[in-house]
Amino acid sequence: MIADLTETIVKILFIFSINVGFYAPILGWVERKQSALMQDRVGANRANIFNFKIIGLFHPIADAVKVLTKEDFIPEGADKFFHTLAPFLSLTPAIVTFAVIPFGGAYELWGHPVKLVIADLNVGMLFIFAFASLSTYGVVLGGWSSNNNWSLLGGLRASAQMLSYEVAMGLTLIGVFMVYGSLRLTDIGMIQENFFRWGIFMQPLGFVLFFTCAIAENKRAPFDQPEAESELVAGYFTEYSSMKFVMFWMGEFLEIVTISGIVTTLFFGAWHLPFVTDQMLVSFFAGAGPNGAALLAMLVNVVVFFAKVSFFIWLMMTIRWTLPRFRYDQVMRLGWKMLLPLALINIFITGIVLLV
Amino acid sequence: MTDNKAFQAWVGTLPADKLKPKKVRKNIELSLWERVYLIEVLRGLAITSRHFFGNLVGFVVPPKGKKRKIPTVYYPEEKAVMPPAYRGRPTLVANADGTERCVACGLCEKICPAFAISIVGDERQDGSRYPGSYTLDLSRCVFCGYCEEVCPKEAIVMSEEYEGLCTTRRGDMLYTKEQLLKPVDQLQKRIDYVRRIYAKCNY
Secondary structure (H helix, E strand, O other): OHHHHHHHHHHHHHHHHHHHHHHHHHHHHHHHHHHHHHOOOOOOOOOOOOOOHHHHHHHHHHHHHHHHHHOOOOOOOOOOHHHHHHHHHHHHHHHHHHHHHOOOOEEEEOOOOEEEEOOOOOOHHHHHHHHHHHHHHHHHHHHHOOOOHHHHHHHHHHHHHHHHHHHHHHHHHHHHHHHOOOOOOHHHHHHOOOOOHHHHHHHHHHHHHHHHHHHHOOOOOOOOOOOOOOHHHOHOOOOOOOHHHHHHHHHHHHHHHHHHHHHHHHHHHOOOOOOOHHHHHHHHOOHHHHHHHHHHOOOOOOOOHHHHHHHHHHHHHHHHHOOOOOOHHHHHHHHHHHHHHHHHHHHHHHHHHHHH | OOOOHHHHHHHHHHHHHHHHOOOOOOOOOOHHHHHHHHHHHHHHHHHHHHHHHHHHOOOOOOOOHHHHHOOOOOOOOOOOOOOOOOOOEEEEEOOOOOEEEOOOOOOOHHHHOOOOEEEEEEEEOOOOEEEEEEEEEEOOOOOHHHHHHOOOOEEEEEEOOOOOOOOOHHHEEOOOOOEEEEEHOOOHHHHHHHHHHHHHHOO
């Protein structure tokens, strides 16, 4: 009992610190610097402490100080309660969804079985979908309660877009579930121990569809219709300032991390290196004793998993700074007329292949 | 561009071949290949990634000087080298012995569209004229360069100075003759440029 509790708390603290403590602030820096490098610019490099600049890494700290000391403004005529609730509804799902994503295999430490996932739900993917849909409410409420035309339009666009792409996303993943025969993400991870059973080989079309839908769910360019700064100022968070604005912002970044985690888990072998199973890792580190070997294997798992996640974050950032924004009718046409039929075709083909 | 001969050569080659209109693709109907979009996306990603990884070299410690790929000037630490055509703060040209070339003819005062220049002429013992006081109100100056164009003695030219020109008091912007004077060898590049560029116009 105590061991279970300790294990869970350690895992929660680990994931929370790596998501909120590392990825959320560092991604703001990554976004600036990466876009700068891609466009032959220098990027933010002026924040310094005692003239030490370390390639602009102090900017997240400067940003944090700035947003914490800013005035928290609620516009006149806005619904105070929902205006305050919206950023929480947008940030919480992004943090919570990471609970079911496994970041390592199952090991035994001091006679106690340890699975490197916070909540090993047998309906893992459904859980993710449920919470991904919840984040729509944050956006819509934020747009509606701000008493601002830009915000309202942004919220409307967000609701339509996120609902449309959720359909295609769900149908895409049905193909994945058909192949793996499980909704439990740890099971899916375990199956991918075999390099040739990685999702990208089983479901190449599914990967492309899922990645597109995931970016659209994330509301980032080229699908950033809800914020569309050239049309709607800042879309649904036009009227937000201070820490509430940052919560939307963090929610967006943590969604990137979550999506990268899901993509890694479903299509790119989860925590596995190609051709290396967990058993091989444990036997490779056998010199460190049974517990030491398990710990080192866990460490390798975690590093591999987050390296893959970082790669997909990089990919999403690159896509965000490469492609122009779609027009609204193009977004809808892509969602309903192209991705949805393709997802259905994907299911059909997968079914035929599985039968034959 | 600071090299005068190279600059002249560049100006000479400019109009004939550089001003030719480029070929523009007029049909806006996309081909099937482009409408699939995924391949075009990958092509775009390849271009941006190439820039990304190219610039990643020397990202942590950027190489000094011209070896750097990113053309941004790190301003307070580095200064941009201005081409001779740049019109900065107007300066009076001082001869090698420190006396001004200006003869207080008043042409620059007359042509100045912003009424920034005011001259009080004076005469030396030997009968040669010089400006007793020469005041340039930099808060009115529009940096048009008419004064150097009209000057018959090459006595006023635009320098490359662009820093430290703004103050919070208007009185500080009234530049006196002593503040405006600059030795001729510092301004030779601009004088050469002025000679060449206005000589073309055949007044």
